[in-house]
Amino acid sequence: MIRYTKQGTGKPIIFLHGFCETKEMWKTFSDQLANNFTIYCLDLPGFGESGLASKQISLEEVAVIIHDWMEEQKIQQPTIIGHSLGGYVALAMAELLGSELAGIGLFHSTAFADDEEKKHTRNKTIAFIKKHGVEKFIESFVPPLFAAQHQERLEEEITTLIQYGKKTAMETVLAYIETMRDRKDRFEVWKTFGGAKLMIAGTLDPAISIKASQQHKPYTTSYYELNGVGHMGMFEERESCLKIIKAFLTPQ
Template identity: 60%
Template sequence: MIIFEKKGQGKPLILIHGFCESKEMWITFSEELAKSHTVYCIDLPGFGASPLQRDSITLEEVAVMLHDWMEENRIDHPTVIGHSLGGYVTLALAELMGNGLTAIGLFHSTAFPDDAEKKKTRNKTITFIKKHGVDKFIDSFVPPLFSEQHRITYKDKIEELTALGKKSSKKGVLAYLAAMRDRKDRMEVWKNFNGKKLMIAGVLDGAVKIEGSRMHKPFTDDYFELQEVGHMGMFEAEQETLTLLQEFLKKPG
């Protein structure tokens, strides 16, 4: 079951949160974007209010769940924008649905799979959470998502996101760590998608390196780099990224 919030009228737009996040992260964006679109903010299974009934899951399985959910709710040819993990899900959905999507966007995300170093980090995190639990992990996970110079400025937002992250189920966190670790290369999906494509990257992003983001640029309609921004541009550069989304959505395609 996919729990979601729906706002506005117009062409459908689906916003997908990242790892240890939930639909609440899009509140400011959804209110503005709902002035021109029907905006759906979802909780991925295992996060927020959407339950995960199993101990493991693949991104392909998540994509099938979202496709079924779209059919149930008669959501036709949406634009899908995903943050981080949400971008990985967006690409799995694009692979599954192809022209069934109007446009896609990667918000601090990538079409590349984890490299060997990242896989090791995922495995260490899995071991840590099994031993120490989700709360202790979230305390150390959220602050570095923001660039170093923003961690004081956005202290309240970091505390808010930390509290939301601690609502994530241990089962869901462990399942998605493995799913992200094992996801396949979807650069060909990105290259060959026929609809509009948006990428927003943070120059100081420690989770998705800017060098990798730049390799997507030749295959991207709208590519933007945010200076002095880490992994959380929707907060670190709220108005700028909202405007970029609004302009992207206005373009025909």
């Protein structure tokens, strides 16, 4: 069962959160954009209030689950904007649905698969969580996602994200680390998708290198780099990101 919020009227926009996040992270964006669009913010299966039926999940399975939910809600031609893991899901949906989507947005995300170094890091993370638990992992995982110069200013937001993240079941955390590690390269999907394409990248993103993001630029409708921003631009540069997304959703 997919849990979600819905605000506003107009063409449908679906926001997908990242790893160990929840739909609540998009509240400011939903509030601001609901004057012009119908905004759906989802909890991905296993996160927040959405259940996970299995100990294993693939991005392809998540895409099918969300597509089924879209049909239940009678949502047609949505634009899907995903943060990090949410971007991986958006790409899987673009591969599945093609022209049934009006557009996709990668918000600190990538179409590339993990390289060997990243896979090694994922495996170390799995071992750490099995030994120390989810709570200790979340406490160490969330703060470095923000560029150092923003951490003190955004201490309250970081604390809230940690609190939500700690509620995630270990089975969910491990399942998604494995599916991110093993996901296939979808750069060709990004290149050939016929709808509008947005990419927002942080020059100091510790999870998605700016060099990797720049390789997407030639195939991107709207490409933006946030200087001095880490992996959490929706908090680190909230107003800039809102303007970027509004412009992307209302092309001249």
